[in-house]
Every structure is written in C-alpha cells, then in structure tokens.
Amino acid sequence: xxxxxxxxxxxxxxxxxxxxxxxxxxxxxxxxxxxxxxxxxxxxxxxxxxxxxxxxxxxxxxxxxxxxxxxxxxxxxxxxxxxxxxxxxxxxxxxxxxxxxxxxxxxxxxxxxxxxxxxxxxxxxxxxxxxxxxxxxxxxxxxxxxxxxxxxxxxxxxxxxxxxxxxxxxxxxxxxxxxxxxxxxxxxxxxxxxxxxxxxxxxxxxxxxxxxxxxxxxxxxxxxxxxxxxxxxxxxxxxxxxxxxxxxxxxxxxxxxxxxxxxxxxxxxxxxxxxxxxxxxxxxxxxxxxxxxxxxxxxxxxxxxxxxxxxxxxxxxxxxxxxxxxxxxxxxxxxxxxxxxxxxxxxxxxxxxxxxxxxxxxxxxxxxxxxxxxxxxxxxxxxxxxxxxxxxxxxxxxxxxxxxxxxx
Ligand SMILES: [Zn+2]
Numbered sequence: 291x292x293x294x295x296x297x298x299x300x301x302x303x304x305x306x307x308x309x310x311x312x313x314x315x316x317x318x319x320x321x322x323x324x325x326x327x328x329x330x331x332x333x334x335x336x337x338x339x340x341x342x343x344x345x346x347x348x349x350x351x352x353x354x355x356x357x358x359x360x361x362x363x364x365x366x367x368x369x370x371x372x373x374x375x376x377x378x379x380x381x382x383x384x385x386x387x388x389x390x391x392x393x394x395x396x397x398x399x400x401x402x403x404x405x406x407x408x409x410x411x412x413x414x415x416x417x418x419x420x421x422x423x424x425x426x427x428x429x430x431x432x433x434x435x436x437x438x439x440x441x442x443x444x445x446x447x448x449x450x451x452x453x454x455x456x457x458x459x460x461x462x463x464x465x466x467x468x469x470x471x472x473x474x475x476x477x478x479x480x481x482x483x484x485x486x487x488x489x490x491x492x493x494x495x496x497x498x499x500x501x502x503x504x505x506x507x508x509x510x511x512x513x514x515x516x517x518x519x520x521x522x523x524x525x526x527x528x529x530x531x532x533x534x535x536x537x538x539x540x541x542x543x544x545x546x547x548x549x550x551x552x553x554x555x556x557x558x559x560x561x562x563x564x565x566x567x568x569x570x571x572x573x574x575x576x577x578x579x580x581x582x583x584x585x586x587x588x589x590x591x592x593x594x595x596x597x598x599x600x601x602x603x604x605x606x607x608x609x610x611x612x613x614x615x616x617x618x619x620x621x622x623x624x625x626x627x628x629x630x631x632x633x634x635x636x637x638x639x640x641x642x643x644x645x646x647x648x649x650x651x652x653x654x655x656x657x658x659x660x661x662x663x664x665x666x667x668x669x670x671x672x673x674x675x676x677x678x679x680x681x682x683x684x685x686x687x688x689x690x691x692x693x694x695x696x697x698x
Contacts (some may be wrong), residue, residue, distance in 0.1 A: 292319075292673070293614070293624075294631030297607020297666040301333045301614055312675045321678055341620045348626040349425075353464055355633060356414070356422055360468075364641075364693050367417040370587040371580060373493065375415040376424065376461075376470040377592050378478070380450045381600045383407050383611060383625070391618040393430035395447055409625065410453040412461055413599060415473070415591060417695040418640045421599050423629035425464070427457035428622060450477060455486060462490050471495060471574065473592035476502045479571060481543025484551075487573065495588030498553055498569040506541050506571075510553045513539070522581055529560045533585060535576045552576040556585045603632060607666060638665065642694040 292298070298307055308315055309330045316330055331339075359365055368375060384390070384407040394405035408429040413421040429448050461470075469492060474483070476497040487494045500507040513536045522533040535554040542548050554576045555569040570589045574580065603610040608631070614624035638644055639662055648655040659665050672678075681687075 291627055291631050294608050294628050296670045299607050299609045304333045314677045315674055318673050318678050337615050340623050345622055348623055352630050362692055364695055365416040368415045370471050370583055373469050373471045375473050375587055377413045377473045380408055380410045383409055410450050412457055420636045420640050420695055422633055425457050425461045427453040429453045471588055473588050479503050481545055481547055484549050493573045495570050495572045498571045509539055510536055529558055532557045533581045535581055554581055637693055640696050
C-alpha cells in the first residue's frame, strides 16, 4: 500500500526510500502492520509474500473498506433517484511484443502480434467526482489450451461484455442490499446487458448512438416531433440546456426479446457558442421530474469520470501501467492494492479530515500542501522521520470519525 500511497512508482523504490530511511521506519511499519519484524524486508521478499495471498483476500480487504464507507453514508449524496450509480469502465493495462503469459489477449498489427491485458472496473460514484472501485474483472483468455496451434486471429477472445457477465453477478452477491443504476457506454446497448440488468433487478443508463442501434435511433427520431410536450429547458449563467425525451420505445434484440426503453437527450449551448449533444437509453422512468437527474448523474458523470479515473491512475505516481511484478498472478494483486490505495487517496483529497486540518491552520487546503504529490511526499517524510504515537492508533477514536466528501 505504501508503494501507492507514497507514490513511489516502482517496487524497488521501497528499498531506496524506506530501508535506508530514518530509525523510526521499522517501528512505524511494524505498528501499522501489527508485526514484530527485526529488519525491513527487501522488495523481492514482499513480492514473494504477496504471491501467497489469494486474490480473494485482497478483494475482501477492498470490500471491507467500501462497506465501512457505505455504513458512514459518505457516498449517498451521489445517488440517482435514490439508487447508487455504478460505472463500468474498461482500460488497457499492459502491452508486450512477446507473449507474457498463457492468458494474454492478442491482436495482430500487420506482421506483428501484440500481447496485452485489459481490466473491466466497476466503480461506485460518490460525491465530488470520487469513484470507489467495487469490483475488477481481468479480461484475459482463460482457456489457453484451446488456443494451442491456432493463430491469434482464430482464438475467441475475452472481451468487456463477457467480463461484465462475470463481474456484475459477483457484485450482486457482495452487495445484495444495493440496487444499482448501471451507467454505461454504447457498447452495452444490447440485449445481453439489458437481460443481465433485469436478472439482477438493477437499472441502467446507456449512451444512445445511431451506429449501435440504428432501427431504434430511427424510431426515436420519428417519435420526437410527435411529443413536443416532452421538453424541459434550463438556463444557467454560462449555458442553456434543453432536454427532450420519448417514453416506451420498443427494441427487439438479436435473440428476439422485446424491451421497453425510455430515450432522452440533452443539447447544451454555451455562452461562447459551443454546442454539445448527448443521448441515452434507460429503463428508469423519464419524465419532467427525473429527466435532468438521469442525464446528469446517470449520463454526463460517467463521461467525465471515464476521463479522470484511469487517467489519474496512469499519469501519476500510482503508475498503473508499470509491471509491478513479473508474475502475472502477483501483478493482479498489485492492481487491487492500487485500487484500495486510490480510494484512500481520494478520501484524503476530497474528505473532510484534511479540510478540517487546513481550516484549523487558517489556510485553504492547496496552500497547506500545494499539491497531492506533496501530500505523498509528506507521508513519506512521516514514515521515515516521525515517531508515531500509540494514541494515533486508538480504535475508539477512529470509530468516531465520520468522513464527509466534498460535493462542491
Ligand atoms: Zn499475459
């Protein structure tokens, strides 16, 4: 976890930054980990021990963090019509010019074959742009034996949609009390996903594009002028938003199942003359009272966060695309640890604890530390040079803490 919280960027940095640090390092880490080590393990030893923990163990750790946040109701402000919003977001993580493991996905580029690893991430939307990793499905070819003797083009590859079919039922089991609204891009505008959401008793808001569902798009365009009353105009200082919608569109999927979906759109004009257009399909009831919330929290937010979540994990000291372990199974453990650390980082950044500290010091947060990179460095200083007091670990004090997220 320190690898990420301190933004060290590579595993060997643990040796450079911690092993040769000040005298309190060993005592501090022993206190945190509740161990009695007499020397600091080198990073290869740590990697070895990471390999002895089943992935389910790291997943359980993440679940316990999330459940604590849910109990605190720290994420409730971002609910859509009372339901928590779950974003699905896939990204590429590793790419090699040679096969790295039997499960690699493969792709031909001319004469060259690339080997890579993707992940599908389910993220719970919190206030103030906070996203909480709830579940991860590694997109990989499980059946390596079946691929033997076949060219890369012939192997049926794992993909985001298949990964969603594995991931979402698992989340239903982990969080049976939550009725999610899935916020999805137009890849998911298809029968299998609608059926899955129905099975799980969840709702969805999915991007609506002509190319993905052309017949449905034509129906929508034909029906829009027939219901001019389904319109809402909102004026802000710097922009005008116009919402329009059509209820109960019929959609027949590739397996002959029929779905009733509401469609909505938002046209936004900015003062500088810019114009944006967005459209979505949803199983939620769209009307005058709900259209704006569905468009903003179910639709626009997903787009914003897609540009932020993985970007920040890749382009910061978290260094998501770094090969933290050459062992493919260990590497997944590092991925999960990074997700948990990112949750802690966001709580620090967006939570009320540091804001309160800054207020006590009479300075705004950014003047207190300057940047989040600096926060990571100050944490490193603390591990290395500050003797941590026993009272800081009092569970009764910690139990009283309530983290509120900045929703501004
Ligand atoms: Zn691989």
